[in-house]
Amino acid sequence: MGALVAGPPGAIAGAVIGAAAGGSTSWALEGNNAELAKRDQQLDAEIGVSEGDLGAPGLKHPPAKVGAYSAASLGVGGSTDEVLSEGPILPPPD
Numbered sequence: 831m832g833a834l835v836a837g838p839p840g841a842i843a844g845a846v847i848g849a850a851a852g853g854s855t856s857w858a859l860e861g862n863n864a865e866l867a868k869r870d871q872q873l874d875a876e877i878g879v880s881e882g883d884l885g886a887p888g889l890k891h892p893p894a895k896v897g898a899y900s901a902a903s904l905g906v907g908g909s910t911d912e913v914l915s916e917g918p919i920l921p922p923p924d
Contacts, residue, residue: 836843
């Protein structure tokens with residue numbers, strides 16, 4: 831369209847402006863991808879995915895002060911005859 835309105839100089843100017851815009855966009859996206867890849871590598875190293883130690887001990891949690899189980903895991907505080915709001919579990923159809 832630039833060639834029709836402004837002739838060959840318009841076509842050349844459009845090509846130069848388009849190339850500059852495309853090049854700067856490509857450069858910005860490539861830099862962003864490199865930053866995201868670096869961040870992914872850091873996260874993988876922190877959780878142990880990259881070395882094959884996923885779930886390995888060595889967490890930075892403070893140790894327990896009391897070696898007692900929680901009341902919920904012991905079954906304390908609830909009754910077995912409570913009616914659940916979703917109702918009983920139905921047997922599978924025959």
